[in-house]
Amino acid sequence: MKKTSALGLCAYGGIVALAFLLPVLPALAQQPEDECRPVLGSVQQETNPVLEKKKLFRIEVEDAIEAELITQQLKIKPQLLEGHSFYYCGDEGTNKLLDDYGYDPVPTDPEEAFSRVVRIARKGNEEDLRDLGVTMVLREREFWVVRATLRQLRVLQKLGYAIKEIGKEEPRPRQVRVTVRSMAQVEQAGKLGIDIYSVARAEKGRDAIYIYGGAFDYAIDELEKHGFRVEILPDPEGVKR
């Protein structure tokens, strides 16, 4: 499928406009035809008369099993599952079907629902990004890696940030050692975003437990905010930042 075709699938006002607002962004990866995920980039628009009326909606589900049953029984694929929200690409027929099963579809702005992880050149104060609600994934010397909704990206662009796709340069977590006092704190630290590789008692004479793992800067920030001591260890061999 051409990357252009997805642009015309969801006739949601904001999406088409976004293509022109963010011409500097290269087009995203190709999307299946039944997706309502917006495609950014300066691309030629095609339309699909069958799918162009589809929009993004949200319903609330109890858990993953219910989401799976909707997919299996009603053939409605989630575009995004976040918490108890099940986002799907639908139309009147889809919504009628879901309504019959007791769901309450809510139209949703894809710009608010979907986010992207991108590089931006370091500029100004990091506080500005935080105020926007952007997640700081990594702070590198020349650039930041952030996760932002499409709406937030648009604002960033207006503020003059140079936005670049990550492409093949995927963000690498930092290698860290976190010092905690108890197994309960291991659990607590784990919830804050560290990918735990191993957990070990500290050397004799020290009443501590070391967590070795990988963490992005957002997680390191959280760990430190919660009072954990985080040491950055050398990157594995071959990692370039």
Next chain:
Amino acid sequence: MKARFAAAFFTLCLASSASGQIDFTHYHTPSSLASDLSGLATAHPTLAQMVTIGTSVEGRPIQGIKISTSPGVDDPAKGDVIVVGLHHAREWLAAEMPLYLAEYLLTHYSTDLGLQTCMNHLQIWIIPVLNPDGYQYTATTNRYWRKNRRDNGDGTFGVDLNRNYSYQWGLGTGVQGSHNTFDDTYIGASAFSEPETAALRDFIQARHNPRAFVTYHTFSELFLRPWSYTLADPPGKPVLEYIQQDSIQRMAAVHSVTYGPLIGYRSFGEATDYFWNGLRLAGFTPEMRPSATDVTGFAPDPSQIIPNNEENLAAALALIHDAGCRSLWIKDYTGDTGDEPSAVWLGNHWSHDFWVSPDIWTVPATLVGGTSVTLNVNVHNDGPGPKNNSIVRAYYTDPRISLEFPSPTAILIGEQTVNLHPGDNTVSFSWTVPTGTNSWGEYHWCVGAVVIHPDDRPLTTEIQLSHNIGGRNFETVAAAAGLQTLFVAVTNYLDVAAEYEINIDKETLPRGWQLLAPGLVTHRKPNRKARLLNVQGMVLEPGETVIQPLRLLVPESSRAGTRTVIKVNGVLKPLVAGKRVPLGNGYTFDVRVKKPTQPGHTP
């Protein structure tokens, strides 16, 4: 014979190392591993065949090797053991170990008669690399990549396959299962969103007789069991814990490396949780070498491959032994031959009533509340020699359609350590019969017995799935002529909502007797999962119990003392996607007509 073979088998497995042709002194590459795996199948055509269980997100085949005496036939009479490696791409040892196991089994089959005996009863499916895309990526681009290579559509790649199973999916944060696409523990867009996990789910659910499941990971030197998502005890914890501890001991005996039992954090949407919850398939996660403090972490020196494989082989072979070989067993019904499963659900009834073990009986036969009776359990030993220091445990439960031994609701009557000789062995317990009625208002108790030996361990908690477990209902109901009511209590002991189905065998009723099962009226709005599945029957939430009345009409002409047996088959069908595997068993009422003057229930 079996016991002798088994003893030789365990001796050999401790003494042997890789004796095949595959080089384990260096890490394989993805292509050399695939080549060596297919080379094994080619070299052992009567014992092995390559299988492909699915295709990765980038289109690579997910390959494995089937080891069986009939590799080209999927034999439902044989037990299935499933061994999986490399959910996580950077954990290269987790691919080396399954390959090593495959080679060991194929090269020792003809010389190790104990192993051969066990393998003859099994189909062993070894899938060294569940995540071929990630594996390839670690070989070419990023040695420390963990996830698969799903394009998440937001500039990031990869889903953590071991956070993508549906049981408890999405309920964690951070390392428990992250919702951030760029995190290494990203859970995916939905449960089973990834073709790799969906392929393994479909593959295992399609097996006729799954007995054991191992999924290899690194590192930290741990041997883990369900649950992963909670620190609370899983159903059947003693079964899982026994295998866990026993495996740790067996592994420590090889190179003196003692694995730990706890990982220190929880994970949601994990593989062994999914299969234990849905199928009561015992699954274990060895987190192999190096130790937690070893700085080599995911990339230990290649010199660690062989000792790592050798110690893990000891635990794997013990599981294969228990899945394929038995000498101790308890009958589930009179005609039981000891093969498992002893009964299968045929759509509306079980093929056999497996809760009527003739190997469990009381003296006296009539149970009177508050009195002490002798509870006897007959354990068969088919081996040529004694099984010393075997443990026999007896339990009783309230009557519920679903029974597991052991389980949180089963009350221990007693435990005995005995030497079980070849042939039949009667083990006796003193049991004080509960006074009054059980909690559902009936004089009805279910007794379960479990036999355990280090060379013959139960791998599940379901009677019909384990030769080590037998169960028997004890029920005495006296019925006067006229309309009587019997009750069946149904409890959903699963962690998910379930539909329950019962079927009453009316064919054995004496002439003129009638039995009616009025449908239960529920005023509750059916839940959405039930509606999605178009469930017609009653749905029980986890932990919920209902009492189903059965109306029995005894003709006036019936003579006092006339007896009949009323059988009720029951299952719980969980409200989940995919194959809904029924779990449960049934009731047997032993009804006799009492004299008109006899009061109430007897005894």
